[in-house]
Every structure is written in structure tokens, then in C-alpha cells.
Amino acid sequence: MSVSLWQDKSKTKDLEVQEFDIVIIGGGIAGISTAYWLIKENQGLRVALLEKGELASGATGRNAGFITCGSVEHFNRLVETHGTDKALEIWKFSEENLKLLEENIIKENNEKNQFEKKGSFSLASTEEEFTELKKSFELMSELGINVEVLEKEDIEKRLNVFGFVGGIKYKDDASVHPVLLLEEILSTFKSSKYFSLFENSEVFNIEQAGELKRVHTKSGKFDAPILIMATNGYSSQLHPYFSDKIYPTRGQVLSTESLPKFLEGPCYANFVLDYFRQTPTGEVIIGGFRQLKRDTEVGYSDEITDIIQEALVDFLNTHIPSAKGKKITHRWSGIMGFSADGQPMVGSIPSDPQIYFIGGFTAHGMGLAFNSGKCLVDLLFNRTIPEFISAKRFV
Ligand SMILES: Cc1cc2nc3c(=O)[nH]c(=O)nc-3n(C[C@H](O)[C@H](O)[C@H](O)COP(=O)(O)OP(=O)(O)OC[C@H]3O[C@@H](n4cnc5c(N)ncnc54)[C@H](O)[C@@H]3O)c2cc1C
Structure with a gap:
């Protein structure tokens, strides 16, 4: 949102500039994960x-909570595009993401x-x-990835869903309540004396202030030598660099x-475009059908729009008889950040190297962002990061 001269309270109140070593913009899974690894x-x-x-007011608080491995396309296509070694590396990266979450955050706290x-x-x-x-x-089997083929009858019997000719199961994937997960990550470092959280603080301008970057919000200014944009789908609102790199x-x-x-x-259908799951508390969540109205x-x-919401109800009534005609309690939408090649982007802006960024998760941030945040911290400390997530691939 743009901010007018009159709405900028830092103009009329003599607010002090607050100084930090690193300012992160964006309180979704990527920003919080990056803060976690920085404090660690x-x-x-x-x-x-x-x-x-508030935290998780973007895509993180609006997603379906799948923590799935891989990326936006079936593994055979990943191999066709990238070759076997790179496809396996991409898969292993998201496996590592889940492992890191389990070891560091979730631990025994599944419920x-x-x-x-x-x-x-x-x-x-089809x-x-x-x-x-x-x-x-x-x-995948040849590469030792834990998968299983399901015939039509297996799907009907085990999943109680109909109208599918077959499928596969990725046996090690997971699902979560995304907002509870975010809060759990934050709880591990929230009380650190090195960490400060400012909600309701929209950044509307970034400028150079001598050696530092100065960030403007309506209620105050923040200076730091390093800025991290974890604004994903919203990034191009704040910096033109992202206009042809991360698409809302x-x-x-x-x-x-x-x-x-x-x-x-949890289930994907139709080449990973549509999806549904049942939460541990019984609600059925169903999403997708963006392809009906890409414009x-x-x-x-x-x-939300009628055309997509009606398609979701049709899908539910056609394929999921256990949910047919049941009360719809919530309808919502969220803004994702799609990258040009579907892989995440971690890097710094070449013309503005004090600004680092993390984003472009292309509908798979829950399966990628915790490990990507770790990689961004690796980059800050001059450690190498995987080429396929490095933003240098677009330079
Ligand atoms: C409907 C839907 C379903 C999805 N389902 C799944 C799923 O099941 N599994 C999965 O892995 N992924 C899913 N995704 C994608 C996933 O939600 C994202 O990849 C992930 O949440 C991205 O996290 P993020 O932190 O990068 O972005 P976000 O969560 O969008 O966080 C960015 C934050 O930046 C803040 N921000 C933006 N501009 C500014 C500014 N100027 N100043 C201050 N703050 C700012 C925003 O308010 C926001 O909180 C889904 C997304 C949607 C919308």
C-alpha cells in the first residue's frame, strides 16, 4: 500500500531512528525462518x-499446510528439465527442510x-x-525415494475419493497447521535480547542513509547495514528488481x-494444480483451479471469486462424497510469489548488494522456506548455497 505525505507519522512526530545490524521485512515462514537461523x-x-x-498475514497464514517434497511439477518433468542429478538435489533439499523442522522445531510436539x-x-x-x-x-524408486503406486481401487478404498485413474504416494511427506508452526518457530527465539518484532509496520520506502539502508514505516524509521526482504509475492511493490522475477x-x-x-x-490432483486434505480436527480443505482464470x-x-469458488465446490461434490453438501465454513485466498523457473530465490540485489532477499517459493514455501532461510544465513556468512536456489541463476 502506498503511504501519503500526510499519513507518514514519522514526519510530524520526531521519532528516533532505530538501529539494528539486520532488518528483515516480512513475517511469513521465510522471514521467521531467516530470523531463527540468524539468532541461532x-x-x-x-x-x-x-x-x-500481524505475523502470517500473507501466504503463510492462508495456505493448505502441506509440507511436501520436490517442486511444482511431477518428478519425471523435473528430471526432463534439470537432469537426474539436479532433480534429486531439489528433492533432497525439501527432504532436508522437513528434517530440519522436525529436529529443531516440531520435536515431540506433533499435536x-x-x-x-x-x-x-x-x-x-487421466x-x-x-x-x-x-x-x-x-x-524415484531407482534413486531411493520412498514412493508407492496406487491403482484406482486403492485410491477409492484408502482415500474414499473417486474419479481418479491412479496415483502415487510420497510416503515421507507431512502436513501442519501453518500458523501454529510459525508461532512455534518464533517461540524458540522470541525472547532473545538480540531480536525485536514490529508488527503493523509496513515498509513503504527504502533509501540509502550513508553506509546504511534506511527503512521507512508510518510509525518510524529503521537503519541497518543489511536488509533482508522476505516479502515474497509482495516484493515488487517494494523494489523494482522483483518485477520480472517474483510474480504475485x-x-x-x-x-x-x-x-x-x-x-x-493430503492429496494433489491435476498436475499439482488442485489439492485437498483433511485436518486432524476433521475440516476438509480444498484449493486450486487458478488455471480456470489465469488472467x-x-x-x-x-x-475470492465466484468462478473459482464454484469450481472448488464442484470438485468436492464430484470427487469427495464424504464432504458432498457439507457446510462450507471458510473461503479465502492468498498471494504467492512465483519465480520464473518454479524454484526459490535466495540472494542479494546486484545493483543494491546490501539488500538480501528470499522468496519465489511458487506454492511450496512450507516445504522449502525453513531450509532456504538457513541458506540465506549461509550466504550472509560467505558459505556456499545450492545453485538451484541462488538468485545468481537469473543474472
Ligand atoms: C491458497 C494457498 C495455498 C497454499 N498451499 C501451500 C501448501 O499447502 N504448501 C506449501 O508448501 N505452500 C503452500 N502455499 C504457498 C506458501 O503459502 C508460500 O510459499 C509461503 O507461505 C511463502 O512464505 P513467505 O514467508 O515467503 O511469504 P508470505 O507468507 O506471503 O510472507 C510475506 C510477508 O511479508 C509481509 N509484507 C509484504 N510487504 C511488506 C512491507 N512492505 N512491509 C512489511 N511487511 C510486508 C506480508 O504481510 C507477509 O506477511 C500456498 C499459498 C496459498 C496462497
């Missing part, structure tokens, strides 16, 4: 995190975070997609009232 680095750096709304590790499914509506999934299964893309979802348990685990499902507005 234990270098005595004073870190401030500025969030325009507290509504964390479940029951695997995830990719379901094919024989063509099932052929690709079986190809993926072969490739809307995703819509609905959820039902709580229903008796019928679904074995409107872009930009920064988190409104």
Missing part, C-alpha cells in the same frame, strides 16, 4: 523483523502444531497423467465443517 548463528547480531500486518507425517498423494484424472506418475515412480499469483481455498476422518493424507488470479488482492 549466535554472532550477537541485533535483528529486527518488520511485518505490515501442538497439528503436524502429521502420513505421506502425500498425487492423483491422476491415463496420460497416470503414465507420467508411473514414470516418476520408476525414476493468487490461490483460493475453502474449508468445510469438521467431518469424521476419511482421508489417509484474474494475479496481483496483490486477496479477494
Whole structure:
């Protein structure tokens, strides 16, 4: 949101500039994960995190909570695009993301975070997609990835969903309550004397102040030698560098009232475009169908539209009889940051190297951002990071 001269309270009140070593902008899974690894680095750096709304008010608080491995496409396509070694590296990176979350954050607290590790499914509506999934299964099995093929009857029996010709199960995937997870990560360092959180602090301008970067919010200014933008889909609102690199893309979802348990685990359908799951408390969440209206499902507005919401209800009534006709309690949308190649972006702005950034998770931030935040901290301390997430690949 732009801020007028009159709305900028730092103009009329003589507010002091607050100084930090690092200022992070954005309180989603990427910003909080980056803060976690910075504090864990234990270098005595004073870190401030500025969030325009409340924590998790962006995509992190609006997603479906899948923690899945890999990326936006089936593994066979990942291999076709990148070759086997790189495809495996991408997969292993997200496996490591989950491992890091389990070891450092979730620990024994599965129930507290509504964390479940029951695997995830990719379901094919057509024989063509099932052929690709079986190809993926072969490739993945050869590489030692834990997958299983399901025939139509297995899907009907185990998942109680219908209209799919076959599928595969990624046996090590997980799901979580994304806001509880974020709060859990934050709780591990919130009381550190090196960390300060400023909610309701939208950054509307970044400028150079001598050697430092100065960040303006309506209620005050912040100076630091290093700035980290963890603003994902919103990044191009703040810096033009991102206008042809991270594309704001809307995703819509609905959820039902709580229903008796019928679904074995979270499911993707239709080449990872549509998805549904049942939470541990019984609600069915279903999202996707952006492909029906690609022209409107872009930009920064988190409104919902009839055409997509109706498609979600149709899908539910057609494929998930246990949820057919049940009460819809919530409908919402969120803004994702899509990168040009579907992989995350970690780096600094070449023309403005004091500004680092993390984003471009392309609908998979829950499976990527914790490890990506670790990589951003590695970059800050001159350690190497995987090439496929380095923003240098676009230079
Ligand atoms: C409907 C939907 C379903 C999804 N389902 C899944 C899923 O099941 N699994 C999965 O892995 N991923 C899913 N995703 C994608 C996932 O939510 C994102 O990849 C992830 O949350 C990105 O995290 P982030 O921290 O980078 O971005 P965000 O969570 O969007 O955080 C960016 C933050 O920056 C703040 N901000 C922006 N501009 C400013 C500013 N100027 N000043 C201060 N603060 C600012 C925003 O308020 C926001 O809180 C889904 C997304 C949507 C929308």
C-alpha cells in the first residue's frame, strides 16, 4: 500500500531512528525462518523483523499446510528439465527442510502444531497423467525415494475419493497447521535480547542513509547495514528488481465443517494444480483451479471469486462424497510469489548488494522456506548455497 505525505507519522512526530545490524521485512515462514537461523548463528547480531500486518498475514497464514517434497511439477518433468542429478538435489533439499523442522522445531510436539507425517498423494484424472506418475515412480524408486503406486481401487478404498485413474504416494511427506508452526518457530527465539518484532509496520520506502539502508514505516524509521526482504509475492511493490522475477499469483481455498476422518493424507490432483486434505480436527480443505482464470488470479488482492469458488465446490461434490453438501465454513485466498523457473530465490540485489532477499517459493514455501532461510544465513556468512536456489541463476 502506498503511504501519503500526510499519513507518514514519522514526519510530524520526531521519532528516533532505530538501529539494528539486520532488518528483515516480512513475517511469513521465510522471514521467521531467516530470523531463527540468524539468532541461532549466535554472532550477537541485533535483528529486527518488520511485518505490515500481524505475523502470517500473507501466504503463510492462508495456505493448505502441506509440507511436501520436490517442486511444482511431477518428478519425471523435473528430471526432463534439470537432469537426474539436479532433480534429486531439489528433492533432497525439501527432504532436508522437513528434517530440519522436525529436529529443531516440531520435536515431540506433533499435536501442538497439528503436524502429521502420513505421506502425500498425487492423483491422476487421466491415463496420460497416470503414465507420467508411473514414470516418476520408476525414476524415484531407482534413486531411493520412498514412493508407492496406487491403482484406482486403492485410491477409492484408502482415500474414499473417486474419479481418479491412479496415483502415487510420497510416503515421507507431512502436513501442519501453518500458523501454529510459525508461532512455534518464533517461540524458540522470541525472547532473545538480540531480536525485536514490529508488527503493523509496513515498509513503504527504502533509501540509502550513508553506509546504511534506511527503512521507512508510518510509525518510524529503521537503519541497518543489511536488509533482508522476505516479502515474497509482495516484493515488487517494494523494489523494482522483483518485477520480472517474483510474480504475485493468487490461490483460493475453502474449508468445510469438521467431518469424521476419511482421508489417509493430503492429496494433489491435476498436475499439482488442485489439492485437498483433511485436518486432524476433521475440516476438509480444498484449493486450486487458478488455471480456470489465469488472467484474474494475479496481483496483490486477496479477494475470492465466484468462478473459482464454484469450481472448488464442484470438485468436492464430484470427487469427495464424504464432504458432498457439507457446510462450507471458510473461503479465502492468498498471494504467492512465483519465480520464473518454479524454484526459490535466495540472494542479494546486484545493483543494491546490501539488500538480501528470499522468496519465489511458487506454492511450496512450507516445504522449502525453513531450509532456504538457513541458506540465506549461509550466504550472509560467505558459505556456499545450492545453485538451484541462488538468485545468481537469473543474472
Ligand atoms: C491458497 C494457498 C495455498 C497454499 N498451499 C501451500 C501448501 O499447502 N504448501 C506449501 O508448501 N505452500 C503452500 N502455499 C504457498 C506458501 O503459502 C508460500 O510459499 C509461503 O507461505 C511463502 O512464505 P513467505 O514467508 O515467503 O511469504 P508470505 O507468507 O506471503 O510472507 C510475506 C510477508 O511479508 C509481509 N509484507 C509484504 N510487504 C511488506 C512491507 N512492505 N512491509 C512489511 N511487511 C510486508 C506480508 O504481510 C507477509 O506477511 C500456498 C499459498 C496459498 C496462497
